[in-house]
Amino acid sequence: MSHKSDIEIARDASKRPIQEIGAKLGIDADHLLPYGHDKAKVSQDFINSVQGNTDGKLILVTAINPTPAGEGKTTTTVGLGDGLNRIGKRAAVCIREASLGPCFGMKGGAAGGGYAQVVPMEEMNLHFTGDFHAITSAHNLLSAMIDNHIYWGNELGIDERRIVWRRVMDMNDRALRDVVVGLGGVPNGFSRQTGFDITVASEVMAILCLARDLGDLEKRLGDIIVAYTREREPIYARDIGADGAMTVLLKDAMQPNLVQTLENNPAFVHGGPFANIAHGCNSVIATTTALKLADYVVTEAGFGADLGAEKFMNIKCRKAGLAPDCVVLVATVRAMKMNGGVAKADLGAENVDAVNEGCANLGRHIGNLKQFGVPVVVAINHFVTDTDAEVQAVKDYVATQGSEAILCQHWAKGSEGTEELATRVAEIAESGVSQFAPLYRDDLSLFEKIERIATAIYRADEVLADKKIRDQLRQWEEAGFGHLPVCMAKTQYSFSTDPNLRGAPTGHSVPVREVRLSAGAGFVVVICGEIMTMPGLPRKPAALEIGLNDMGQIEGLF
Structure with a gap:
């Protein structure tokens, strides 16, 4: 078996020209806008032309709560996509783009691993096709236009204490969480307190990922609430006049990116919201386009199923009219052991x-997913240290939960290692047993929606929110935003808001620290516990190990 690193495997890949990959899905070369030889955007004209096609089957890949042992959700998504192609199905993969923040922070790359990867790995983890830069620019254009409006006389009567639009950049930088802008007197405007979020938490990112087309994009950008007047009346991005220019900046970013797996199968990589502080799904336009072109679309939702899958079902599927035919829940023996109290060493x-002992976390995720009416299969992502007895223990446990677990060896063997999973997933998807429904109705109050997720998914006893937060939610309901879903921002490491509480905790509470209205994206962000919308770098960031070698190749991305 190979002991090459992920980046070495990716570098040795025999990539095909991107036009050949497009042809597999019936995309003519004229409709691909190439970025180099191995990546391209799919034109909006082509997307419009296939809307009459029947939809393929939608497979969601999610996971248990992440542990330092690693779960391999993207790796399994890619491996399953390759496995479905191997057994003769026309399948495409839909994943998110990587943020530079974690790339240089804790996590390194995000393109799968071993022999189940999407390439070109380096570009995907760095600037790719510039989508995140476009999102950052559009977001900050709006920020600049707000301050500029106030400087030139504040015709709209914006209350400077009630500007809710912050700034963003795509890097982990804790020093920017709370800043004062406009220092230096009259020529620099009015000084005020504000802050930065990471680009993936931007409402512009969420809008790009949920918009159906450019018209929808522009409307949603216009719907962004940026500030309030002294009379508490909302000021929208369209009042500032920024929606047209923001749309222009996002015109190309809106088109999905097509790349390939190591086995030369099509992969759409588009959008990149984190699932802990945002809604954690690939763009609606990429997923819906893939469904018009492939018989099977395998997509992932970020972090554990308590975050990514919940938001996929309650936000993305609700907004886009999608319904998964089968859910694959990724687990590893190593992660079960960590949940069972074993140290990483x-x-x-x-x-x-x-x-x-650690299977309780897995069991809860299975039960949670079943509440959405979807069939669940567990994929045991195999590590060389796993023993037969340990793998069997997971399989036996999963059987007691009314589901089934299948061992997957895609990391070492590529699609050969996921044949069994692919065959079973295809059977389930074709059988039409999925009875998907979101977890809560649109007409529940915002606070009831928060409680529903906290009790049904996190299994908490209660939601703690002070009067200020409850009043704010009520005001939004009175203003006509009560029908929106909620996007819970909380730690990915636990069902609770305490990152150190592993397993399947009960008897905990969910403290809500802040709520933010994303009227353009169409949800309310609920910030719980200590979660930050601008992460910091760890003591030893991955950036310390990243550099060019003597041959000019990138080292240290993993």
């Missing part, structure tokens, strides 16, 4: 008791 030793 000791994960190599066989410990069936710890596996059994």
Whole structure:
């Protein structure tokens, strides 16, 4: 078996010209806008032309709560896409673009791993086709136009204490969380307190990922609430006159990016909201386009199923009229052991008791997903240190939960390692057993929606929110925003808001710290516990190991 690093495997890939990949989905070369030889955007004209096609089957890949042991959700998404193609199905993969923040922070790259990767790995993890730069620019154009409006006389009567639009950049930078702008006297405008979020948390990112076309995009950008007057009347981006120019900046970014897997199968990589502080899904336009072109579309939702899958179902599917035919829940023996209390250093030793102990986290995710009426299959992402007894323990446990677990070896073997999973997923999807429905109705109050997720998904006893937050939610309901879904911003490491509480905790509360209205995206962000919308870099960021080697190749991305 190979011991090459992910980046070495990616570098050795025999990539096909992107026109050949497009041809697999019936996309003519004229409708591909190439960025180099191995990536292209799919034209809006072509997307419009296939709207009459029947939709393929939609497979969602999600996971247990992430542990330092790693779960391999993207790797499994790619492996399953390749596996479906291997068994003769026309399948495409839909994943998100990587943010530079975690790339140089904790996580490194995000394009799969081993022999289940999407390439070109380096470009995907760095600037790719410039979508995130476009989102950052559009967001900050609006920020600049707000301050400029106030400087030139504030015709709209914006209350400077009630500007809710912040600034963004695509890097983990804790020093920018709270800043004062406009220092230096009259020529620099009025000084006020504001802050930066990371680009992936921007409402512009969410809008790009939820908009159906450029018209819808422009309307949603105009709907962004940027500030309030002294009378508490909302000021929209269209009042500032920024929606047209923002749309122009996002015109190309709106078109999905097509790349390929190591096995030369099509992959759409588009959009990139984090699932802990945003809605965590690939763009609606990429997913819906893929469904018009392929018989099977495998897409992932970020972090654990308590975050990514919940938002995929309650926000993305609700907004886009989608319904998954099957859900694949990724787990590893190593992660089960960590949930069972084993330290990372000791994960190599066989410990069936710890596996059994840690399975409670997996069981809760299975139960949660079933509440949406969707069939669930567990994919055990195989590591070389896993023993047969440990794998069997997971399979036996999953059987007691009314589901089934299948061992997957795509990391080492590519599509050969996911044949069994692909065959089973195809059977389930074709059988039409999915009875998908979101977890809550549109007409519940905003606070009831928060409680529904907290009790049904996190299994918390209560939601803690002070009067100021409850009043704010009520005001939004009175203003006509009560029908919106909620986007919970919380730690990805636990069902609770305490990142150290592993397993399947009960008896905890969900404290709500802040709520933000994303009227353009069409949801209310609920910030819980200590979660930050601008992450910081760790003590030893991944950036320390990233550089060019003597041959001019990138090293240290993983």
